[in-house]
Amino acid sequence: MTITTERRVRPLWISALDLSLTSTAIARSRSGAHELTRVQPRTRGHERLEEIRTQVRIGCTGADLVVIESGFMGGSGSTTRDLAGLDLLIRHTLWTMHVRYVLVTPATRAKWLTDKGNATKDECLAAAIKRFGHLVDIRGNDEADAFTLDAMAHEAYDQPLVTMPADRRALLFKTSTSKGKRGLPVIAWPQIERTYEGE
Numbered sequence: 001m002t003i004t005t006e007r008r009v010r011p012l013w014i015s016a017l018d019l020s021l022t023s024t025a026i027a028r029s030r031s032g033a034h035e036l037t038r039v040q041p042r043t044r045g046h047e048r049l050e051e052i053r054t055q056v057r058i059g060c061t062g063a064d065l066v067v068i069e070s071g072f073m074g075g076s077g078s079t080t081r082d083l084a085g086l087d088l089l090i091r092h093t094l095w096t097m098h099v100r101y102v103l104v105t106p107a108t109r110a111k112w113l114t115d116k117g118n119a120t121k122d123e124c125l126a127a128a129i130k131r132f133g134h135l136v137d138i139r140g141n142d143e144a145d146a147f148t149l150d151a152m153a154h155e156a157y158d159q160p161l162v163t164m165p166a167d168r169r170a171l172l173f174k175t176s177t178s179k180g181k182r183g184l185p186v187i188a189w190p191q192i193e194r195t196y197e198g199e
């Protein structure tokens with residue numbers, strides 16, 4: 001008699017970042033374990049950037065993929081400049097760590113979660129608590145955004161954390177259009193090699 005065992009795809013380790021100078025949220029999920037970390041520096045300037053980068057390193061080391069909310073749209077002033085610097089610093093740090101990352105806009109995140117691209121922060125918080133509250137304790141807007149990004153990635157790679165409405169999956173693979181032609185993917189998910197548990 002031959003006994004066959006089902007091969008299971010290794011669960012992905014996804015980290016997700018909602019970057020902020022005052023309250024960066026880091027979400028991590030792997031094998032049914034979920035974690036949320038909030039970084040709230042009391043310093044400014046280089047010290048603040050280094051504190052955030054250190055915690056991002058800890059939260060993203062070993063991840064198969066990091067999802068970053070990319071909301072910087074330009075502007076002026078020291079705060080805007082520092083936020084843009086943080087965004088670039090974190091992307092470069094992940095590159096030096098050989099950790100892949102993908103960018104998701106706030107509108108895409110909100111649309112996937114609530115079906116409204118212009119949903120407010122509080123609407124997104126309420127929806128995230130409703131969808132993911134049984135998995136993790138979400139204590140604020142930043143954590144809601146980070147965990148939503150985490151869940152989006154798991155859905156994109158066929159390892160969903162929760163069941164979402166069927167039409168939301170199409171949003172993960174939507175392409176932009178230009179003059180009636182199909183353009184680039186709105187979210188450029190990288191290919192991740194599928195390995196199996198025990199390999």
